[in-house]
Amino acid sequence: MSSTGSPREAHVAHIERFGIQLQTPDDLIIGLAGNPNTGKSTVFNALTGLNQHTGNWAGKTVGSAIGHFHHQQRSFTIVDLPGTYSLLSQSADEQVARDFVCFGNPHVTLVVTDATNLERNLNLALQVMEVTDRVVVAVNLMDEAKRKGIRIDIDKLQAELGVPVMPIAARSGTGLAELKEMLLQVAIGAVSPTPKPLTYSEEVERTVAALLPQVEPLVAGVLRPRWVALRLIDGDDSVLAALARYTEEHPTVIQTGKVVVPS
Amino acid sequence: METIPLTQLAIGERARVISLLATGQQRRRMLDLGLVPQAMIEALRKSPAGDPVAYRIRGAVIALRREEASLVTVTRI
Numbered sequence: 298m299s300s301t302g303s304p305r306e307a308h309v310a311h312i313e314r315f316g317i318q319l320q321t322p323d324d325l326i327i328g329l330a331g332n333p334n335t336g337k338s339t340v341f342n343a344l345t346g347l348n349q350h351t352g353n354w355a356g357k358t359v360g361s362a363i364g365h366f367h368h369q370q371r372s373f374t375i376v377d378l379p380g381t382y383s384l385l386s387q388s389a390d391e392q393v394a395r396d397f398v399c400f401g402n403p404h405v406t407l408v409v410t411d412a413t414n415l416e417r418n419l420n421l422a423l424q425v426m427e428v429t430d431r432v433v434v435a436v437n438l439m440d441e442a443k444r445k446g447i448r449i450d451i452d453k454l455q456a457e458l459g460v461p462v463m464p465i466a467a468r469s470g471t472g473l474a475e476l477k478e479m480l481l482q483v484a485i486g487a488v489s490p491t492p493k494p495l496t497y498s499e500e501v502e503r504t505v506a507a508l509l510p511q512v513e514p515l516v517a518g519v520l521r522p523r524w525v526a527l528r529l530i531d532g533d534d535s536v537l538a539a540l541a542r543y544t545e546e547h548p549t550v551i552q553t554g555k556v557v558v559p560s
Numbered sequence: 561m562e563t564i565p566l567t568q569l570a571i572g573e574r575a576r577v578i579s580l581l582a583t584g585q586q587r588r589r590m591l592d593l594g595l596v597p598q599a600m601i602e603a604l605r606k607s608p609a610g611d612p613v614a615y616r617i618r619g620a621v622i623a624l625r626r627e628e629a630s631l632v633t634v635t636r637i
Contacts, residue, residue: 383592387585414619417594532584 308431308486311402311543317376320365324374325484328397330425331409332418333380336437338362339467340409341377344477361393368477373484376403382417384424385528387535395536398428399520400543404484407476409435412442412449412464422458426492427524432460433479433490440466460490497527504530516540566601566615566624566632574602575634582631594618595632 310326319326331337341349345364362377378397379390398406406425410418415436422434436449455462461479465472482488496502508526516525520540528536563578577599580590594617595601602616612623624632 382594383588386589386592417618417620420592420594531588 321372324372326403327375328403328406329377335409335411337409343467412436412438434462436464439464459493563633566629569603571603575636578633
């Protein structure tokens with residue numbers, strides 16, 4: 298992670314694709330992701346108070362809640378994504394969460410995790426970090442973890458992940474002011490998270506390297522090419538369908554199929 | 561160290577995941593539920609019909625059908 302005095306170039310969120318109304322055109326957009334039962338809704342309510350409304354994702358029977366809050370004279374719109382264990386499975390919930398993180402281009406994706414069950418929760422955090430740098434991890438239920446005798450080394454976790462990690466207890470409001478400040482810092486580019494890249498087996502890495510020259514020109518500027526290459530290796534057609542849906546000129550030319558592993 | 565299909569784990573027994581025989585989306589789903597090699601798993605209880613069985617996997621209780629559990633190999637601990 299690095300802090301710089303001058304914000305990097307303005308980040309453009311593509312919220313109109315998801316039919317989400319902003320309070321002001323300058324709103325900073327936060328996508329709220331997390332496993333089921335992590336207190337994600339408690340975090341959402343604590344950040345937005347009663348300033349929220351519900352909607353539906355276009356074409357999906359998946360509910361969504363959208364809320365607003367202010368911090369340091371900036372207006373934030375926060376989108377509560379469905380609670381999921383993964384961005385990569387095929388349920389409607391997971392596809393909604395994935396599409397928003399990938400194609401909504403939020404200023405920050407906030408991943409809420411459960412301090413009493415961190416290992417399970419980090420799966421989703423790592424998956425989000427593969428899609429975007431603009432990630433903040435909130436470790437919620439710190440009070441409950443303490444009661445259970447669980448101690449979490451926030452600094453170590455932050456160093457391991459490479460993204461800001463904020464301890465909170467949303468029920469009592471502990472840590473929320475600091476969380477809002479960090480969301481602002483990342484949203485305006487004053488803090489630049491640098492997620493530690495995940496390295497896969499040698500065979501997978503070789504295949505990714507072989508695919509990248511073809512994938513890069515097709516998705517550069519839309520999605521991280523490495524992530525798309527990994528999904529191609531997965532044989533995940535739904536990512537390609539989403540690419541075609543959310544980008545105009547992009548790539549009906551990519552297909553999944555047998556991958557020949559270069560030796 | 562004897563490896564067995566998860567279906568042979570009796571209620572109350574604990575085991576460590578050795579490998580998944582599932583492929584494609586089913587494998588992805590299992591990995592996302594926390595069924596990764598070395599993960600601890602405990603058989604908690606059976607549904608009245610004996611299938612599915614509830615397992616504790618990394619702090620969450622997850623029900624697996626027999627056909628899914630048969631694709632997970634484990635070793636008792």
